[in-house]
Amino acid sequence: MKELDLRLEKVSKRFGSSFWALRDISMVLPKGRITALVGESGSGKSTLGKIILRLERPTSGRVLLGGMDIFAMGKEYTRMVSVVFQDPTTSLNPRMRVREILEEPLVVHKVKDREKVVVEALQKVGLDNSFLDRKPHQLSGGQRQRVAIARAMALKPAFIVADEPTASLDASRKRDILDLFVELRSMGTGVLLITHDITAVKYTADILYVLYRGKLLEYGDKEKLLLEPLHPYTRYLLDHVPARHPSLRSKGEWTETVPFFDAACPFYSMCRYRKEECERSLREVIVDGRFVACNLY
Ligand SMILES: Nc1ncnc2c1ncn2[C@@H]1O[C@H](COP(=O)(O)OP(=O)(O)OP(=O)(O)O)[C@@H](O)[C@H]1O
Numbered sequence: 001m002k003e004l005d006l007r008l009e010k011v012s013k014r015f016g017s018s019f020w021a022l023r024d025i026s027m028v029l030p031k032g033r034i035t036a037l038v039g040e041s042g043s044g045k046s047t048l049g050k051i052i053l054r055l056e057r058p059t060s061g062r063v064l065l066g067g068m069d070i071f072a073m074g075k076e077y078t079r080m081v082s083v084v085f086q087d088p089t090t091s092l093n094p095r096m097r098v099r100e101i102l103e104e105p106l107v108v109h110k111v112k113d114r115e116k117v118v119v120e121a122l123q124k125v126g127l128d129n130s131f132l133d134r135k136p137h138q139l140s141g142g143q144r145q146r147v148a149i150a151r152a153m154a155l156k157p158a159f160i161v162a163d164e165p166t167a168s169l170d171a172s173r174k175r176d177i178l179d180l181f182v183e184l185r186s187m188g189t190g191v192l193l194i195t196h197d198i199t200a201v202k203y204t205a206d207i208l209y210v211l212y213r214g215k216l217l218e219y220g221d222k223e224k225l226l227l228e229p230l231h232p233y234t235r236y237l238l239d240h241v242p243a244r245h246p247s248l249r250s251k252g253e254w255t256e257t258v259p260f261f262d263a264a265c266p267f268y269s270m271c272r273y274r275k276e277e278c279e280r281s282l283r284e285v286i287v288d289g290r291f292v293a294c295n296l297y
Contacts, residue, residue, distance in 0.1 A: 011061035036205035088144035142173035213266035220290025
């Protein structure tokens, strides 16, 4: 049987007539691994997540699950790939009780023994049965995100896309939620962790993809990448580990050394090491087992 992985093949996404939010993205999400996708605000992370969730269609390229085009698949796809959004306040229906929130996907997919599945899912995220009859406003932020994760886990999906799942939480709650993703990995689930938070990446991820202005600039084994980043943008990103959400940081950190224009390398105008050729062409190479798109290599 073909290995069950999620695979993006040269996925591009254009908004309007000329804005490319994603350019030629190829990536593989293995099962039982946490793959982190990092990049600053506006780099295209959420757009990529939405494409995997079939909420957006790529302008070109393909997304495959176990070799099948996901846009040709039926309802079974939503059973195999589920989602945890950033803000559980908006992603959970305020009128529903926890029981109904957890049951909803089970009803859609005609799962039997729903009560048992619901209770099990709740237990896995560390909440007891007393939560079943509560509504989202009766829960703390951390508990709401636990419920969102329980809902995502209930169908035992092969993959979970988590888009900034800890952004709305304080530091101690963050760690608890990240631990749940680590547990999901041990159960064989593949996780795509979309984040701007390098600390979360350090703590959980196995594989790291670095996205900048819609282009993958570097990816590979997390340990190697954090220890010895190759791309000047990855180095820049790690030197500026955000203490706060990007929207709250001072703009000064992002000074461009020349005005931005559409060079072959999207980091051209920020890069201290740029060469003349970076304006016209960008080399993509494998160095020490990882991918880097940079003319320095
Ligand atoms: N539906 C849309 N129509 C037009 N432009 C869009 C649309 N969705 C996203 N974009 C643009 O695409 C770019 C990438 O957006 P995206 O939300 O994917 O980035 P992101 O890396 O997730 O950022 P953030 O961390 O701020 O959510 C942005 O410039 C955004 O304005």
